[in-house]
Amino acid sequence: MKIKNLLITVFFAVITNLSFAQKNEPIDHKATLETRNLYSNLQKLAAKGVMFGHQDDLAYGVEWKTSDGKRSDVYDVVKDYPAVFGWDLGKIEYNADKNLDGIPFDKIRAYIKQVYDMGGVNTISWHVDNPVTKGSAWDNTSAVSAVLPGGKEFETYQKWLKNVANFIKTLKGSDGKQIPILFRPYHELNGGWFWWGKDSATKEEYMELFKYTVNYLKDTVGLHNLIYMYNTNSFQTAEEYAERYPGDKYVDMVSFDNYQFSKPNPTQTDLKDSKEKFRKQIRNGLSILDSFAKAHHKIPAFAETGFETVADKDWWTSALLDVIKDFKISYVLVWRNHGWMEKEKKFHYFGPYSGHPSSPDFIRFYQAPNTLFMKDVAKQNLYK
Structure with a gap:
């Protein structure tokens, strides 16, 4: 009887360990070693803190437009780089020389290599043009x-x-290995502004598009260095978040985008109201995301956020950090620092830069024990 009970105990221990191991594997069973290691380490790292990310960080900044790959608005403020770098492939569909934001693809390739060599993480979105009209993604x-x-x-x-x-x-990378990428196609799917969004495609069509893309890249052309992300815009309920989810076999990470908005030239009252609305939305969204990620054994992330021009000088700690500190998410990424937009006659940036009124608060954000930047993640050897 004792032997039988021991065997039963061992059996369930093995099954439990196998189940746990499966949770740490990407959906691509042929994923490269570096990709599997990154996927596993992203889960472990979330217990230590949230990685900070910035779109196009090495490519340009608010007051500069050419880069040797060393300058960064974030680095100018805290003397450290983001842990996560976002890039976009819009216009690669035409084999264009530059992406939709004017960055040469040769430069993007070099930046991605640089980030990998430093030990950071690269994530890629794709604002793909409308294939019927050849108009923009919008x-x-x-x-x-x-x-x-x-x-x-x-x-x-x-x-x-x-x-x-x-x-x-x-x-x-410099090691000759394929660089693992967090791939986030057809993002903000529950919004109505993209041709793959809720106003333009049924949920069945969207899910089939997502599945077809994963199968094509993974199986047809044999890419095995991608970690696939499901990404919505803001949402109110768990049902809304899950409505177009293509299934666990097609998704590695789950995420959403949500920005803070306010009136032009906001008063202090306007800033306070918009911040409270943002905090409430994010807390609700992250609570739902946390439950969904646990139920589906996926890695959660806050894939896009920010407050254009960061008009609230304490935004980094009082709006963003004060909410995300309560959740174990892989990373949070703020959008790009484009600078002055001549056509729109306004500034367009979401990260800090040297001399900006929010920079002292961003330093406090950086110094928080649960925010992770390049120096933090490089020590973790994410790909090994």
Whole structure:
């Protein structure tokens, strides 16, 4: 009887360990060693803190537009780089020389290599043009059904996906290894502004598009260095968040985007009201995301956020950190520091820069024990 009980105990211990191991594996069973290591280490690192990310950080800043890959608005403030760097592949579908924000793809390739060599993390989104009209990603003319198998633009879209794959295949570190990428396609899916969004595609069409893309990149062209992200915009309920989820076999990480907005030239009352609204939305969103991630054994992330021009000088600690500190999320990323937009006649930036009124508060954000930057994550050897 004792032997039988011992065998039963051992059996359940093995099953438990196997289940745990499966939770630490990416959906791609052929994922490279570096990709599997990153996926596992992202989960472990979330227990220590949240990585800070910034879109296009090495490429340009508020008051500068050319880069040797060393300058960074974030570095100028805290003498450290972000842990996560965001890039976008918009226009790669045409094999263009530059992406939709004017960064040469050769430069993006070099920046991604630099981040990997430093020990940081790269994430890629794709603001892909509308395949029917050839308008921008924001042309929300219905197009998803046209790019699915049997659709009139199916062959065209396959070529576009192949161009994405061909670029990703060129991403290699100084060690010669394929660089793991957190890939976030068809983002903000529950918004109505993109051609893959809720106003332009049924949930069935969206899910089929996501599945087809994963299968094509993973199985058809054999990319094994991608960690796939599901990404919504802001939401109110768990049902809304899960409505277009393509399934656990197609997703490695779950995330959402949510920005703070206020009136032009806001008063202190306006800032206070918009901050409270933002904090309430984020806390609700992260609570739902946390439960969803645990139920599906996925890694949660706050993929895009920010407050344009950071008009609240204490925003980093009183709005952002004060909420995210209560959740175990992989990373939080603020959008790009474009600077002056001539056409719109306004400044467009979401990160800090030297001399900005919020910079002292960003230093406090940086010094918080549960925020992680490049120096923190480089010590963790995420790819080993």
